[in-house]
Each structure stands twice: as C-alpha cells, then as structure tokens.
Amino acid sequence: GESVGLHLPTLSVQEGDNSIINCAYSNSASDYFIWYKQESGKGPQFIIDIRSNMDKRQGQRVTVLLNKTVKHLSLQIAATQPGDSAVYFCAENRGGTALIFGKGTTLSVSS
Amino acid sequence: EAQVTQNPRYLITVTGKKLTVTCSQNMNHEYMSWYRQDPGLGLRQIYYSMNVEVTDKGDVPEGYKVSRKEKRNFPLILESPSPNQTSLYFCASSLGVTNEQFFGPGTRLTVL
Numbered sequence: 001g002e003s004v005g006l007h008l009p010t011l012s013v014q015e016g017d018n019s020i021i022n023c024a025y026s027n028s029a030s031d032y033f034i035w036y037k038q039e040s041g042k043g044p045q046f047i048i049d050i051r052s053n054m055d056k057r058q059g060q061r062v063t064v065l066l067n068k069t070v071k072h073l074s075l076q077i078a079a080t081q082p083g084d085s086a087v088y089f090c091a092e093n094r095g096g097t098a099l100i101f102g103k104g105t106t107l108s109v110s111s
Numbered sequence: 112e113a114q115v116t117q118n119p120r121y122l123i124t125v126t127g128k129k130l131t132v133t134c135s136q137n138m139n140h141e142y143m144s145w146y147r148q149d150p151g152l153g154l155r156q157i158y159y160s161m162n163v164e165v166t167d168k169g170d171v172p173e174g175y176k177v178s179r180k181e182k183r184n185f186p187l188i189l190e191s192p193s194p195n196q197t198s199l200y201f202c203a204s205s206l207g208v209t210n211e212q213f214f215g216p217g218t219r220l221t222v223l
Contacts, residue, residue, distance in 0.1 A: 032209040043115075043201050043214030044154070051209075089153060093209050097161060098144075098169055103153035 008105055015111040019077040023090035023102055026071060032093040035064060035075045038104070039086045047075070047088075077107075085109045113138045115215035117202050123221045124192055132187045132218050134202030142205045143185040144169070144212065145177065147198040154201070160185055161208075192222040 013019050025033075031052040036044035050057045050064045050073075057064050063076040073090055087104040094100070115136045124130055136143065144159040146169075156169030160179040174196055176188040185204075189196060199219050203212040 034211070036214075041217075043203075043217050044212075045214070046211040049211065091154075097167065097208050098156050098159055099208065099212065100156075100170075101146075101154040103151065 009103070010106045010108065012108045012110065013080050015080060015082060015109055017080050019075075019080045019084070019107060019109075021075045021077075021088050021090075021105045021107065023073040023075075024071060025073065025090075025092050027092065027094050028068070028071065030092040030094045033064070033066060033073050034091045034093075034099065035062075036089045036091065036101075037084075037086045038089065044089060080107075080109050082109045082111055113213070115202055115204055115213050117200075117215040117218050119218060120216060121219050123223065125223050126193055127191050130189050130192060130220075132189075132200060132202075132220070134185045134187065134215060135183050136185075136202075136204040136213070137183065138204060138213065139182065140204035140206055140213075141182070142207050142210075142212075143179065144203045145175070145185070145187050146201045146203065147171065147196075148201060148217075149198050157187070157200075159208075192220075194222045196220065197222050 034049040035047040037047050038044045048059045048064050061078045065074045087106050089104045091099045091101045118133045141162045145157040146154045148154050155171045158177040160166045202215040205212040
C-alpha cells in the first residue's frame with residue numbers, strides 16, 4: 001500500500017512567498033529521499049535529495065528537511081516564482097531496489 | 112545531450128493488440144525503471160532493472176513485460192493490452208536506485 005504521502009494535494013501561494021510542501025513516510029528503514037517537480041506535459045525533474053544520515057540539505061532556493069523522529073520530509077522553496085508552479089512529488093527508497101512515490105502536491109503561484 | 116528517450120510519445124490502440132514502448136538512455140546508467148502515472152495515484156513502478164539481464168517487478172507489474180538485453184535500452188511490452196492500461200508511462204534511468212533518476216518525456220497510451 002501507499003506509505004509515502006503528502007499532507008495537502010494542493011497549495012496556493014503568492015509570488016515572492018516561501019512555500020513549504022510536506023511529505024510523511026511510514027517506513028523507518030527508508031534511507032534515501034528525493035523530491036521531483038513535474039510541469040504540465042513533462043516528465044518529473046529532480047530537485048533535491050537527502051540521505052537518512054542528514055537532517056537538512058540546501059540547493060538553489062530549495063531546502064529539504066528530514067525529521068526521522070516523526071518520519072516527515074519537507075521541501076521549502078524560497079521566494080516562490082510563477083515558474084515554480086508544478087506538481088511536486090516526494091519519493092523514498094527503503095534500502096531496497098525501488099523508489100516509492102507519493103501522490104503529489106500541486107503548487108500554484110499567483111502573481 | 113544526456114537524455115532518456117521514449118517512443119512513441121502517443122499511442123491509441125485496441126484491446127489485445129500487442130505493443131512495445133521503447134526506452135533508451137545515453138548516460139550509461141545501470142538502473143532503469145518504468146512507471147505509470149494515473150490521476151490521483153501518482154507514479155507507480157511497473158518494473159525495474161538493476162543491470163543488463165536483471166529485471167524485477169515493481170508495484171504494478173500485471174499485464175506488462177520488460178527486457179534488458181543492452182544497457183541503454185529497456186522496452187516495455189504489453190502482450191495483450193486492456194483498457195485499464197490506459198495511462199501515462201514514464202521510463203527513467205539512474206546510476207543506481209539511490210541516485211537521481213532521469214525521466215523520459217512520457218508516453219500517453221490509450222487502449223480502446
């Protein structure tokens with residue numbers, strides 16, 4: 001069954017605001033997590049990943065936070081832009097051979 | 112240019128007519144995978160391959176077959192397509208399962 005989920009299917013923000021997209025996972029054995037962005041009509045595109053030995057990782061305008069205690073993952077996007085409008089997926093690897101994807105959160109950015 | 116290509120991009124077919132969706136990557140990746148994407152269900156893995164001649168089932172393998180005879184190619188075969196296989200299909204590749212997966216552009220399949 002589905003064990004990677006997102007708290008909200010949709011998120012609407014104003015341009016310039018910071019966005020936070022959340023993801024919960026249930027398997028404490030998961031050791032690798034990854035965020036993807038999917039724009040309309042395109043395949044998913046890698047944003048950032050994090051391994052279980054880390055709590056935080058930063059990229060350009062994005063930060064991923066991992067809280068293993070409560071099995072929670074979040075993606076923070078700073079100064080959200082209209083081009084950030086997309087569906088965002090989290091995925092986990094449980095130390096095995098497959099990535100399990102969540103159902104996705106649709107981020108809408110209005111200017 | 113590093114990329115994953117899929118063909119065809121769009122396909123409309125009828126129930127029971129065998130079809131193959133090709134996938135090719137030029138990054139010398141060992142890991143390749145097929146996903147289907149359906150509204151409200153996200154991405155679900157169909158099959159994956161850790162290397163040449165090594166394939167295994169994902170979460171939703173029923174009705175599909177794959178092969179990995181060469182490192183760069185990972186075709187998805189539907190021996191007898193049914194309407195419930197109407198979906199958007201993505202192929203992906205990566206160095207390993209815990210590395211960034213590169214996705215193809217997708218194949219939209221409709222089975223009538």
